[in-house]
Amino acid sequence: MNSPEIQLLIQHLSKLPGLGPRSGRRVALHLLKRREKIFRPLIQVMLDAEQKVKTCHICHALDASDPCTLCVDPKRDPHQICVVEDVADLWALERANTYRGGYHVLGGVLSAIDGIGPQQLNIQSLLDRIAESQITEVILALNATVDGQTTIHYLIEQLRPFNLSVTTLAHGVPIGGELDYLDEGTLFTAFQARRST
Amino acid sequence: MNSPEIQLLIQHLSKLPGLGPRSGRRVALHLLKRREKIFRPLIQVMLDAEQKVKTCHICHALDASDPCTLCVDPKRDPHQICVVEDVADLWALERANTYRGGYHVLGGVLSAIDGIGPQQLNIQSLLDRIAESQITEVILALNATVDGQTTIHYLIEQLRPFNLSVTTLAHGVPIGGELDYLDEGTLFTAFQARRST
Numbered sequence: 001m002n003s004p005e006i007q008l009l010i011q012h013l014s015k016l017p018g019l020g021p022r023s024g025r026r027v028a029l030h031l032l033k034r035r036e037k038i039f040r041p042l043i044q045v046m047l048d049a050e051q052k053v054k055t056c057h058i059c060h061a062l063d064a065s066d067p068c069t070l071c072v073d074p075k076r077d078p079h080q081i082c083v084v085e086d087v088a089d090l091w092a093l094e095r096a097n098t099y100r101g102g103y104h105v106l107g108g109v110l111s112a113i114d115g116i117g118p119q120q121l122n123i124q125s126l127l128d129r130i131a132e133s134q135i136t137e138v139i140l141a142l143n144a145t146v147d148g149q150t151t152i153h154y155l156i157e158q159l160r161p162f163n164l165s166v167t168t169l170a171h172g173v174p175i176g177g178e179l180d181y182l183d184e185g186t187l188f189t190a191f192q193a194r195r196s197t
Numbered sequence: 198m199n200s201p202e203i204q205l206l207i208q209h210l211s212k213l214p215g216l217g218p219r220s221g222r223r224v225a226l227h228l229l230k231r232r233e234k235i236f237r238p239l240i241q242v243m244l245d246a247e248q249k250v251k252t253c254h255i256c257h258a259l260d261a262s263d264p265c266t267l268c269v270d271p272k273r274d275p276h277q278i279c280v281v282e283d284v285a286d287l288w289a290l291e292r293a294n295t296y297r298g299g300y301h302v303l304g305g306v307l308s309a310i311d312g313i314g315p316q317q318l319n320i321q322s323l324l325d326r327i328a329e330s331q332i333t334e335v336i337l338a339l340n341a342t343v344d345g346q347t348t349i350h351y352l353i354e355q356l357r358p359f360n361l362s363v364t365t366l367a368h369g370v371p372i373g374g375e376l377d378y379l380d381e382g383t384l385f386t387a388f389q390a391r392r393s394t
Binding site for chain 2: 002003004005006008009012013015016017018019023025026027028029030031032033035038039040041042043045046047048049050052053062063064065069086087088091094
């Protein structure tokens with residue numbers, strides 16, 4: 001019953017992650033009822049991002065400049081590379097504000113089921129970067145999933161010839177986590193890796 | 198640490214209903230990683246909707262034409278007006294596919310707390326419509342909230358001089374609803390309004 005413009009808007013919004021038909025309708029109506037204050041500014045911001053944001057050819061992160069701000073920042077340690085699965089993980093680590101080296105976004109993890117092999121990931125460019133510069137440590141900050149761990153093992157093999165320090169993130173009880181709610185695997189790992197105080 | 202373009206995109210997306218900072222980031226990344234297939238089509242659809250969709254001056258619904266398709270549809274009964282709070286409610290009733298008359302969107306309900314009086318709602322235009330045309334029934338399909346019921350009582354008073362049939366939606370057990378989960382008010386109403394089979 002709606003005009004095609006409204007229907008298309010709802011359709012496209014409903015397909016965004018986290019939204020469905022009901023929330024898509026809600027967002028569409030929210031925008032259509034607030035043209036000046038919300039709809040037009042959002043469109044402008046989207047046009048801007050779509051046109052200006054690109055993928056950094058060195059670390060494969062997203063930024064308005066290529067090479068990205070992180071890659072050219074002189075205050076960041078050029079001897080460390082932190083390998084992450086996705087740009088979202090890079091953002092999460094940056095929010096934690098604890099790491100001051102470089103990054104490398106793989107663009108996924110190895111997955112036999114999804115047919116993702118080493119060629120589909122930014123692995124060759126990682127090895128090239130390491131071969132060309134004075135990297136001393138590679139931190140494999142991949143998700144603690146089965147595919148993430150498989151990818152870590154594959155990368156460790158690939159990195160062996162370079163004779164550098166390869167590290168992974170510590171596993172254990174998350175800060176603020178309650179033991180009662182944690183899975184056995186996490187508790188087992190946290191127990192095995194217990195430290196004297 | 199992100200470029201201002203990405204930060205602004207996340208900020209604007211995070212403020213949409215149902216989204217927050219985390220889902221805003223997720224949507225932003227989803228769009229930035231799928232320019233051709235998702236981001237650009239979405240922007241185009243938004244531009245289209247923003248430019249073409251307007252508010253119908255008769256019923257205050259949203260449509261690409263003014264008067265809207267519903268108001269000019271010759272197949273719809275011109276003697277009935279269904280009064281709803283919001284365009285979303287109109288859409289919900291149209292999905293139910295049960296009503297074939299006209300609509301009138303109030304644009305809200307009376308609310309002392311939010312400072313919304315009769316002047317802030319499309320009530321005068323409703324009374325004008327009724328005075329000018331051959332309306333025989335007004336269906337007050339407002340939400341079953343306190344403010345919705347207050348508005349119904351106010352509208353019944355305003356409609357009294359016109360000598361027409363004023364109806365409200367039936368209250369009762371929703372289809373598929375389990376008695377155990379329903380509130381006392383609904384059960385009381387459903388019991389009072391019980392029907393012989």
